[in-house]
Amino acid sequence: MKVELNVNNARASVEVEPRTTLVDCLRDNLGLTGTHTGCEHGICGACTVLLEGEPVRACLMLAVQADGYAITTIEAVAPAPGELSIVQDAFCETHGLQCGFCTPGMVLTAEALLRRIPDPTRADIVSAISANICRCTGYGQIVEAIALAAKRLAGSNLPRQVVPGEPA
Template structure:
């Protein structure tokens, strides 16, 4: 079946079997291997992507179901080639990664969190990433990274979304 997806702002098409997950489609048909394959049944969160801006599991959606949606993967987070987003930078600075396998999912989950809630409490950060497993158990630094990114974004000389 033909599917048309908008991936990181670019319109792409693929011809896929209905049983192919969006995750496999992103990795195999489009070479976007930043979305990681973990448990393949929705438990670990390593494959988290943004679907119309919302974090979801790419292993629990078939590519044919995503037809027409806007998709953001980790490859679409940085402002320009060779640069990092504020959140990615904060992960580096606080050592918010060890093996790095969960990192793309964590970064995308954090990206959506800080967009909707620019100054989250520690509890809100923990709740937001509760569906993303870090098998190295480096949660302390991951939470720290998201808090640091929130602080930096609050002081950034960039337009901010008004608080509700």
């Protein structure tokens, strides 16, 4: 089937079998290999992408279901080649990762959280990342990274991004 996707603000027309999951489509058809597959049954969160700004499992969605949505993958988070977003930079600052396999999902989850809740509590952060399994860090430095990013975003002069469907 032919599907018209909107990934990272670019239109992409792909030919996929109906059974192709969004994560396989992103990786195999579009070459966006920053989205990882860990379990392919919706538990680990390694395949997290943003759909209309909200985190979803790309392994729990078929590519043919994805037309018409704005999809964001980790490749679109850095503002420029070699330049990190505030969230990405905070992950580097606190070493909120080790092997890097769950990291794209964690970063996207954090980006979405901080757009919804600019000043999250520890419980908010834990709840947001609880859908993403990390086997390396024990989550401590990930929580620190997101809290640090929130602090830096609050002090930055970046325009607040508007969450789709939410009042600005």
